[in-house]
Amino acid sequence: MAEPAIDVRGVWKGFHDARRDQTVIAIENFSFSAAPGEFICVLGPSGCGKSTLLRILADLDTQDLGEVRVNGHASVVFQEHGVFPWLSVEDNVGYPLKVRGVGRAERRRRVAPLLDLIGLTDFKGAYPHQLSGGMRQRTSVARALADDGEVLLMDEPFGALDEQTRLVLQQELLRIWQDSGKTVVFITHSVDEALTLADRVLVMSARPGRLLADVAVPFGRPRDILELRRDPRYGEVTYELWRLLRADAATSASPEEVAP
Amino acid sequence: MTTTDGPKSSAREDLERRLRGRRPGSALKFIGPFSPLLLLVVWEAASRGGLLDARFFPPPTSIAGTFWELLTTGTLLEHSLITLTRVGIGIVLGGVPGLVLGIAFGAVQWLRVLAGPIFASLLPIPKIAILPLLLLIFGVEETSKYVIVAIGVFFYIFYNTMGGVLQTPPIYFDVARTSGASRWRTWSTVALPAALPSIFTGLKLAVGGAFVVIAASEFLGSRTGVGYMIWSAWQTLAVSKMFVGIVTISLLGYLAGLLVALVERRLVPWSRQ
Numbered sequence: 001m002a003e004p005a006i007d008v009r010g011v012w013k014g015f016h017d018a019r020r021d022q023t024v025i026a027i028e029n030f031s032f033s034a035a036p037g038e039f040i041c042v043l044g045p046s047g048c049g050k051s052t053l054l055r056i057l058a059d060l061d062t063q064d065l066g067e068v069r070v071n072g073h074a075s076v077v078f079q080e081h082g083v084f085p086w087l088s089v090e091d092n093v094g095y096p097l098k099v100r101g102v103g104r105a106e107r108r109r110r111v112a113p114l115l116d117l118i119g120l121t122d123f124k125g126a127y128p129h130q131l132s133g134g135m136r137q138r139t140s141v142a143r144a145l146a147d148d149g150e151v152l153l154m155d156e157p158f159g160a161l162d163e164q165t166r167l168v169l170q171q172e173l174l175r176i177w178q179d180s181g182k183t184v185v186f187i188t189h190s191v192d193e194a195l196t197l198a199d200r201v202l203v204m205s206a207r208p209g210r211l212l213a214d215v216a217v218p219f220g221r222p223r224d225i226l227e228l229r230r231d232p233r234y235g236e237v238t239y240e241l242w243r244l245l246r247a248d249a250a251t252s253a254s255p256e257e258v259a260p
Numbered sequence: 261m262t263t264t265d266g267p268k269s270s271a272r273e274d275l276e277r278r279l280r281g282r283r284p285g286s287a288l289k290f291i292g293p294f295s296p297l298l299l300l301v302v303w304e305a306a307s308r309g310g311l312l313d314a315r316f317f318p319p320p321t322s323i324a325g326t327f328w329e330l331l332t333t334g335t336l337l338e339h340s341l342i343t344l345t346r347v348g349i350g351i352v353l354g355g356v357p358g359l360v361l362g363i364a365f366g367a368v369q370w371l372r373v374l375a376g377p378i379f380a381s382l383l384p385i386p387k388i389a390i391l392p393l394l395l396l397i398f399g400v401e402e403t404s405k406y407v408i409v410a411i412g413v414f415f416y417i418f419y420n421t422m423g424g425v426l427q428t429p430p431i432y433f434d435v436a437r438t439s440g441a442s443r444w445r446t447w448s449t450v451a452l453p454a455a456l457p458s459i460f461t462g463l464k465l466a467v468g469g470a471f472v473v474i475a476a477s478e479f480l481g482s483r484t485g486v487g488y489m490i491w492s493a494w495q496t497l498a499v500s501k502m503f504v505g506i507v508t509i510s511l512l513g514y515l516a517g518l519l520v521a522l523v524e525r526r527l528v529p530w531s532r533q
Contacts, residue, residue, distance in 0.1 A: 076438045085530045086453040099441035127530045
């Protein structure tokens, strides 16, 4: 088998809560690996440490114990508000090129097909405050594509969008990813989103974040995310994932462990 | 299917008509900006009628006459240009270091912790209180005027820039880092533009402050400028001339503020919601 694109072994991450003088474990002994070109969703409740895991993969944070190997450069699509309000759509998308010293004309040339890909060519001169939430996240995705890492890390990028817009963007993301060969780690708290997008779903427990299950998604590629919902297996896997999450919620919801 | 087109469109027209009519008093809105004129009319009448002491409050028409006289002889323009030059040079002299240090202090925590208290302890000193010291060091020539304006301006720009950088959502710095931006690039492409709206708030305050400081400085440490004009008018009891000076310096401050607002609209287009 080829070398994994991402290899995480026994990672721990903790914080010291000075106010209460206690140590909070965010991630506990977390291991997984991703093959090149694989689409992985990390599913878990809010505050389970899944964003911390992504920050470690993106090298924005370091683990306290364990090993993390990411093969190649990782590009990140952040949660909403990740686009710069002072740059136009075109300049936002071209930002990673700019900070690497790519000239203006060359930047324009390389950004144009990406704007086309996400359908924002007509809005390239607009500022983020003039855009809808969906258009802002399209910009964010295009910027990560301009960054062109072998690995794409996505931190609940569609979490703040309405359901319809989210479905459209999920379908587009799959279309774009399909031809790219990129390895994706996509963070979400939505069971439906995880099932719609992923090859494998890593189910994470409530704090401290542990790996509860590594679930293979049975649907093939390319996917029609609407037709998917008619597949009898969709209901089964949905049930299986909810069962895992519920069992975890029941054991971890003792009052003193509820996140502040 | 029944056609409800007829009554529906007439209901719509009716609604549109009513909504259009609901625009609140456009006549009042038009008159509003001119209400200060009423004050002048009352002043004029009171001063001429003896209700106001004309020695302290000469009628506005007589002030306008003096204004015209000072304008045509070139005296007013000369003093105004001197004051404007002092303010302009002082703003650049204090604004640039305020901007650079503000970004540095906002972005580098150890610098802020270590050297922040120095500026915090200097801030409460009334700037005009150190004018005699500056006159001693820089002499009564122009340099002392530039420096006192610069000191006043520095604090406004420094604290507003630092505040702007500190209030930048951390996610923007994360974007810069994952995009591979160097430290220098992060400052120029994230910290500076993110702080720009706050910097302009500081600049507007600084311009206002600069005119206060320069007027007071020209009272005592100068034989030129609009401030000197006001002061010398007091000494010669030329009350009309004093009012002309007051109006002129207010006008200059107002126009300078407009200029800043204009530049802001060009440089911070994203905050124009």
